[in-house]
Amino acid sequence: MKISGIEARIVRVPADEPLAGGPTPPGALRDIVTLRVRTDQGIEGVGYTFFGAALTGALRQAVESLGALAIGEDPLRIEAIHAKLRAAAAGSGPGGILTLALSAIDIALWDIKGKAVDQPVWQLAGGCRDRVPAYASGALMRTFPLDHLVKAGPKLVEKGFRQMKTQLALPGETSPRVEEERIRRMREAIGPDIDLMCDINQRWRVEQAVDIGSRIEDVGLYWLEDVTTADDFQGLARVSAALSTPVAGGEYLYGPAPFRQMMEARSVDIVMIDLMRAGGITGWLKIAGMAEAYNLPVVSHLVPEIHVHLVAAIPHGLTVEYMPWTFALFEEVPVPVKGELTVPRKPGLGLAFDEKAIRRYSG
Numbered sequence: 017m018k019i020s021g022i023e024a025r026i027v028r029v030p031a032d033e034p035l036a037g038g039p040t041p042p043g044a045l046r047d048i049v050t051l052r053v054r055t056d057q058g059i060e061g062v063g064y065t066f067f068g069a070a071l072t073g074a075l076r077q078a079v080e081s082l083g084a085l086a087i088g089e090d091p092l093r094i095e096a097i098h099a100k101l102r103a104a105a106a107g108s109g110p111g112g113i114l115t116l117a118l119s120a121i122d123i124a125l126w127d128i129k130g131k132a133v134d135q136p137v138w139q140l141a142g143g144c145r146d147r148v149p150a151y152a153s154g155a156l157m158r159t160f161p162l163d164h165l166v167k168a169g170p171k172l173v174e175k176g177f178r179q180m181k182t183q184l185a186l187p188g189e190t191s192p193r194v195e196e197e198r199i200r201r202m203r204e205a206i207g208p209d210i211d212l213m214c215d216i217n218q219r220w221r222v223e224q225a226v227d228i229g230s231r232i233e234d235v236g237l238y239w240l241e242d243v244t245t246a247d248d249f250q251g252l253a254r255v256s257a258a259l260s261t262p263v264a265g266g267e268y269l270y271g272p273a274p275f276r277q278m279m280e281a282r283s284v285d286i287v288m289i290d291l292m293r294a295g296g297i298t299g300w301l302k303i304a305g306m307a308e309a310y311n312l313p314v315v316s317h318l319v320p321e322i323h324v325h326l327v328a329a330i331p332h333g334l335t336v337e338y339m340p341w342t343f344a345l346f347e348e349v350p351v352p353v354k355g356e357l358t359v360p361r362k363p364g365l366g367l368a369f370d371e372k373a374i375r376r377y378s379g
Contacts, residue, residue: 017132019091021054022083024076024120027377029344035155035175036168046341047072049079050369053124055091059131062369063124064345065116065292078117086121091128094298098122111270115295122296123322123365130364137322138359141301142329146359150320150352151179151213153339158183162198166205178355179211179238179335184228185219192224196231203235211238218242218268222251229259239264239286247274252283264288267317271295272302279310286334290317297326304330318342321349321367324357344373 031044049072051063068075082101089097101118108114130137152172156165165182172180182202184195203212214237220228225243239262244251246268256263264286269275270293278284287307294300304314304326313334316323320338327333336357343349347368350357360366 017055017057017059017090017092019053019087019089020056021087022080023052023054024079024083025050025374025378026072026076027345027374029342029373029377031341033154033157034340035152035338036171038155038157038160038168039164048342048345049076049120050345050374051079051083051120051124052369053083053086053091053121053128055128057132059091059128061091061124061127061131062365062367063120063122063127063296064342065120065123066342067116067292068113071113075113075116078113079120082114082117083121091125092132094122094125094129097125098295098298110273111293115270115299116292119292119294119296119299122298123291126297127364127367134363136325136360136363137297137365138325138328141297141326142331144331144333145328147356148324148328148333148359149179149335149355150177150324150338150357151181151211151335151355152177153181153337154341156180156182156202158186162201165198166201169202169206169210173206173210176352176354177210177338179213180206181213181215181241181337183215183217185216192228192231195228199232199235199237208236212236213238213241213264215241216243218245220244222248222254225255226258229255229261233259233261237261241265241288242267249278249281249283252278253281256283256285262286264315266290266303267293269293271299272306275303275306279306279312285312287312287314288317289314291319291322291326297322300326301329304332308332320357321346322365324350324359325365328357328359344370344377346370 028045031046048066053061241264262285265284266288267290315334347370
C-alpha cells in the first residue's frame with residue numbers, strides 16, 4: 017500500500033459553548049486545518065490540526081508541503097515517514113508549525129493503519145480499557161460571569177458529569193480574595209462529591225500560585241493546571257512541593273524532549289499531553305510511556321474524539337477532557353454517559369468528516 021494523495025483545507029467552525037450555554041461572542045470561529053490522506057488501495061485516513069490562529073494559512077501550507085513528501089510512501093511505516101519529514105524540514109523544528117503539521121499527518125496515518133488491519137486505534141495502541149472517565153471543560157470559563165457559573169455547574173451535574181473544570185487568574189481587577197471567593201462559590205454550587213479541576217493557563221507567578229493555591233487547599237480541587245509559565249520547570253516544582261493539591265501541566269510543551277525535563281524536575285503530579293503539540297498519536301504515546309516510568313498519571317487536552325482512544329489504551333490514563341470544539345467536523349462523535357466515554361468500535365479512529373459541514377465552514 018502506498019500514499020497516493022492528500023487534501024488539506026481550512027475549516028472555520030463556530031466557537032460556541034454547547035455544554036451549558038456559555039455566553040460566547042456572537043460569530044466567533046475556530047480555525048482548523050483538516051487533512052485527508054488517500055492510498056492506492058482505497059483506504060483514506062483523516063487528520064486535523066490547529067493552534068495556527070493568525071498563522072492558520074501557513075499551517076495549512078506546511079501540512080500540504082509535508083504531506084506531498086509522503087506521497088509514494090507506505091502509510092503503515094509511520095516512524096519512517098516521521099523521520100523523512102523531519103529531515104526534509106531541516107532546522108525548522110522541533111516545535112511550532114512543523115510539529116503541528118506533522119501531527120495532522122500522523123493522526124491520518126494511524127487512522128489508515130487501523131482501517132488496514134480492521135482494528136480501532138485504542139486497541140492498536142494498547143487496549144487497556146473500553147471506557148474512560150471524561151470531565152466537562154469549556155463551560156466554566158474565567159470570562160463568564162460568576163452568576164452564570166453557579167448555574168452552569170449544576171447543569172453539568174444533571175447531564176451526568178462527575179468531573180468538571182473551571183478557571184482562575186481572572187481578567188481585569190482581581191485579587192487573591194476575589195479568586196478565593198470564586199472557587200469557593202463554584203464548589204458550593206456543585207457540592208463536595210464532584211471532582212473540580214481549575215486551569216490557570218500560565219497566568220500566575222510562582223509566588224502567586226503558592227499563595228492562592230494554599231488559600232484554597234480546603235476546597236479539595238482535583239488538580240490545579242498550568243499554574244505558571246509552562247517551561248519554568250523549577251518554578252513549577254516549587255509550587256508542586258508547596259501544595260497538597262495536585263499540579264497538572266504539559267499541554268504547552270512540544271514533543272517528548274521537554275517532558276523529560278519536566279518529569280526529571282518533578283514539576284507536576286499529573287502529566288497533560290496535547291495531541292497536536294506532542295507530534296500526533298506517535299508522540300503522544302511516547303510521552304505517555306515516559307510518564308508511566310515516572311509513576312505519573314496522564315490526562316488529555318482537547319480533541320476527546322481521539323483522546324478517548326489514547327487514554328483508554330494505557331494503564332495510567334486518568335481522564336479525558338471533554339471539550340467539543342472540533343465536533344462540528346464529524347458525522348458522529350463519542351458522547352459521555354454518566355461521566356464516561358465508551359471507546360469506538362469501528363476500525364481506525366472511527367471518525368468520518370461531515371461533508372456538508374466541511375463545505376459550509378470551509379474558508
